[in-house]
Amino acid sequence: MQFTDEHERRLARFPVCTRRVAIAGPAVGDDEPRGDVVVETTEFLKRLQVALRRDIDFDGSDEFAAAALPVWLERAKLDVDTVTAVPKPLSSVLWLINVEGLIRDSVAEVFCPDCGRYSAEVRLSTEGREETHSWLRGTRIWRCMQGHTLYRENIELHIMRRAGC
Numbered sequence: 543m544q545f546t547d548e549h550e551r552r553l554a555r556f557p558v559c560t561r562r563v564a565i566a567g568p569a570v571g572d573d574e575p576r577g578d579v580v581v582e583t584t585e586f587l588k589r590l591q592v593a594l595r596r597d598i599d600f601d602g603s604d605e606f607a608a609a610a611l612p613v614w615l616e617r618a619k620l621d622v623d624t625v626t627a628v629p630k631p632l633s634s635v636l637w638l639i640n641v642e643g644l645i646r647d648s649v650a651e652v653f654c655p656d657c658g659r660y661s662a663e664v665r666l667s668t669e670g671r672e673e674t675h676s677w678l679r680g681t682r683i684w685r686c687m688q689g690h691t692l693y694r695e696n697i698e699l700h701i702m703r704r705a706g707c
């Protein structure tokens with residue numbers, strides 16, 4: 543991904559990243575989860591670089607985000623122990639990151655508004671699960687260890703089965 547002078551000018555308008563970064567939640571404009579998902583900036587940069595190695599054609603604003611987000615993270619002031627949200631114009635490539643995977647690996651913490659603190663232990667589950675030969679339905683739910691609901695989404699997956707499976 544080419545990082546151009548124009549990208550550099552646009553990047554200069556954003557706040558400098560710090561030691562931890564918010565990648566989902568209210569800080570980046572999401573309705574769900576209810577609290578921010580936060581990761582160590584160096585760890586997030588590593589994961590993003592791996593994700594960007596996939597051969598994806600970006601265009602328009604996604605092209606800028608794919609080029610500039612790694613640069614924004616590389617330039618973080620790691621000695622400043624605060625959380626900075628990924629700026630909106632850079633957030634359009636966050637779908638590349640498996641947020642639940644980061645939570646499962648205890649790499650990410652999720653803020654619980656009811657507990658008033660971040661939790662590294664979040665339970666991920668699918669409730670009301672219904673499954674047939676060709677689809678799976680349910681409600682994806684994340685809960686903090688106190689049982690507060692942090693995320694809720696109805697999911698429906700169509701399952702491609704091959705003969706013999």
Ligand SMILES: [Zn+2]
Pocket residue numbers: 654655656657658686687688689690
């Ligand atoms: Zn809680």
